[in-house]
Amino acid sequence: MTRAQRREALEGYLCIAPWLIGFVLFVGGPILGSLGVSLTDWSLLAPPDFIGLKNYADLVVDPIFWLSLKVTLIYTAVHVPLSIALGFGLALLLNQNVRFVALWRTVFYLPAVVSGVAVALLWLWVFNPELGLANRFLALFGIEPLGWLLSTRWALPALIIIGLWNVGGGIVIYLAGLQGIPTELFEAAQIDGASALRRFWNVTVPLMTPVLFFQLIVGMIGAFQVFTNPYVLTNGGPANATMVYVLYLYLNGFSFLKMGYAAALGWILFLLALALTILSFWSSSRWVYYEAGERRAR
Amino acid sequence: MSQTAVAAPARTQRQWNLRIWRYVGRTLTYAVILAVGAFVSVPFVWMISASLKDESQIFASPPIWIPVPVYWNNYPEAVRLLPFHIFLRNTVVVTGAAMLGDILSCSLVAYGFARLRFPGRGPLFTCVLATILLPVYAVAIPRFILFRQLGWTNTLLPLTIPAFFGSSAFFIFLFRQFFLTIPFELEDAARIDGANTFTCYSRIILPMSKPVLGAVAIFSFVFHWNDFFFPLIYLNSQENYTLAIGLNMLRVSQGGMRWNYLMAMSVLVMLPCLLLFFFFQRIFIQGVVFTGVKG
Numbered sequence A: 001m002t003r004a005q006r007r008e009a010l011e012g013y014l015c016i017a018p019w020l021i022g023f024v025l026f027v028g029g030p031i032l033g034s035l036g037v038s039l040t041d042w043s044l045l046a047p048p049d050f051i052g053l054k055n056y057a058d059l060v061v062d063p064i065f066w067l068s069l070k071v072t073l074i075y076t077a078v079h080v081p082l083s084i085a086l087g088f089g090l091a092l093l094l095n096q097n098v099r100f101v102a103l104w105r106t107v108f109y110l111p112a113v114v115s116g117v118a119v120a121l122l123w124l125w126v127f128n129p130e131l132g133l134a135n136r137f138l139a140l141f142g143i144e145p146l147g148w149l150l151s152t153r154w155a156l157p158a159l160i161i162i163g164l165w166n167v168g169g170g171i172v173i174y175l176a177g178l179q180g181i182p183t184e185l186f187e188a189a190q191i192d193g194a195s196a197l198r199r200f201w202n203v204t205v206p207l208m209t210p211v212l213f214f215q216l217i218v219g220m221i222g223a224f225q226v227f228t229n230p231y232v233l234t235n236g237g238p239a240n241a242t243m244v245y246v247l248y249l250y251l252n253g254f255s256f257l258k259m260g261y262a263a264a265l266g267w268i269l270f271l272l273a274l275a276l277t278i279l280s281f282w283s284s285s286r287w288v289y290y291e292a293g294e295r296r297a298r
Numbered sequence B: 001m002s003q004t005a006v007a008a009p010a011r012t013q014r015q016w017n018l019r020i021w022r023y024v025g026r027t028l029t030y031a032v033i034l035a036v037g038a039f040v041s042v043p044f045v046w047m048i049s050a051s052l053k054d055e056s057q058i059f060a061s062p063p064i065w066i067p068v069p070v071y072w073n074n075y076p077e078a079v080r081l082l083p084f085h086i087f088l089r090n091t092v093v094v095t096g097a098a099m100l101g102d103i104l105s106c107s108l109v110a111y112g113f114a115r116l117r118f119p120g121r122g123p124l125f126t127c128v129l130a131t132i133l134l135p136v137y138a139v140a141i142p143r144f145i146l147f148r149q150l151g152w153t154n155t156l157l158p159l160t161i162p163a164f165f166g167s168s169a170f171f172i173f174l175f176r177q178f179f180l181t182i183p184f185e186l187e188d189a190a191r192i193d194g195a196n197t198f199t200c201y202s203r204i205i206l207p208m209s210k211p212v213l214g215a216v217a218i219f220s221f222v223f224h225w226n227d228f229f230f231p232l233i234y235l236n237s238q239e240n241y242t243l244a245i246g247l248n249m250l251r252v253s254q255g256g257m258r259w260n261y262l263m264a265m266s267v268l269v270m271l272p273c274l275l276l277f278f279f280f281q282r283i284f285i286q287g288v289v290f291t292g293v294k295g
Helices: A003-037 A054-060 A063-094 A101-113 A117-126 A133-140 A155-164 A168-179 A183-191 A196-224 A228-233 A245-255 A259-287 B002-051 B055-059 B074-079 B084-115 B121-133 B136-149 B157-165 B169-179 B184-192 B197-208 B210-226 B229-234 B243-254 B259-279 B281-294
Strands: none
Touching: A003 A259, A003 B084, A003 B121, A003 B136, A003 B157, A003 B197, A054 A259, A063 A101, A063 A155, A063 A168, A063 A196, A063 A245, A063 B002, A101 A168, A101 B002, A101 B259, A101 B281, A117 A133, A117 A155, A117 A228, A117 B002, A117 B243, A117 B259, A133 B002, A155 A228, A168 A196, A168 B281, A183 A196, A196 A259, A228 A245, A245 A259, A245 B136, A245 B229, A259 B136, B002 B259, B055 B259, B074 B259, B084 B121, B084 B157, B084 B169, B084 B197, B084 B210, B084 B243, B121 B169, B136 B157, B136 B229, B157 B210, B157 B229, B169 B210, B169 B281, B184 B197, B197 B210, B210 B259, B210 B281, B229 B243, B243 B259, B259 B281
């Protein structure tokens, strides 16, 4: 290394120092710390007791742990494909020379800028069994009112509907992706006699796979961590029908003061997210199409 | 003229069919767009409508959309139910400080990754990317214990200080992607004129990065303004509550009874984000596009 190179490297480390310190303190440290805490029985009120792998052994036979995994998996497995299909479908429609595209885009995007408790309360009101918009809408078709958030059968579907309300962020991204596809490709396919369906399947879809892949990963990780809506709307109920994973983690840590048990849940969440991500990236080489250097050079 | 007249009957049949199909297709397209548009916007209208009603109008069946008379007083009355001025002050402090932290730290870190060469840069940046996908709840418990040891629980510090240490890996990624598009020549020229690294960052790169600065500022605002989980675990006395916690407290205290007050308060809490969106829509949309397509 020359002096100039050494200087540049030093400055580089100085620039990234805030992140590096933050990473060690707030990410890397806690991941390892989490492993340590998960081996203890710790209520915060008394010093921690080392109990080995007992928390994990308890988890294996904890029916609510398995239930929370199931609820979260159902939520993810329904929410993610539906929101990708709806978002992508709407973006395709908006891309058909529809009038007022900018207006629609604004309307669809609106729910994405508000979130948290205010939105949860809005939905608490919409799904109110006696006075809410949802049942009053169903009444127009002569459908009997549903219990929604108070019913073991409809509480999870209600949460999925609320999740779908945020479809707008995806629409904006898909629309931009669609508009970025070079028109020459469609023209060439048309000259070769490809039908509209074939052009969609062999030109549009392959070129959109990187965007779809990105949305799939972000969507899955997000859906796996849904918290505020179940916390505010149902607190996991009725009869644990909406006990999502992170809510169970929260309740163990901060309501039951079982820090060790909650940390074990955290560690399993970490491993699950890791496995999910690795699996997605591994599968991506089979179906995600990246254009060769040509596009980057442009 | 006569030739087209002869060929016309045969063609019109096909043209008619095509036209009908096109017409049906367009009608369906608009029907779907309108339906989803209604799904997205009607709940907002339903909320605002309820916030301006009195008890009897709320219970009315069939539902009243535009209340007569309009109960504007619900808003000042709702605000007085809990010390919302304190919650507002706390939320403004947390959001402002965390935004500042996000912008300063993430842009500087991203500058290092985008512009300076140092051993280990590649693997370290991979760590940044991995952090984006890390579920934050997985480390919530040890982080809570750490801040408790520091004596920071029930203060605003755990909600603001991490932002100054590049805690939003996603923003680092965003800044870096943008910095990579700025030509190196500009910095080289400045260096010949004697500028040092920090001057390049603050005087050349940052002024050229207004779009990404705007996007990060807005995303950061929306995130910290609405954040619920972290205030929920760290704060435990009213004088430190943020609006999100206060709103949840209002729900619990009103027991789902006073919908007009609950909705009025929800509208007020949403308002800054909605206004921000209406005024800076282009930055919002560009930012989202930038993250989703070029990322």
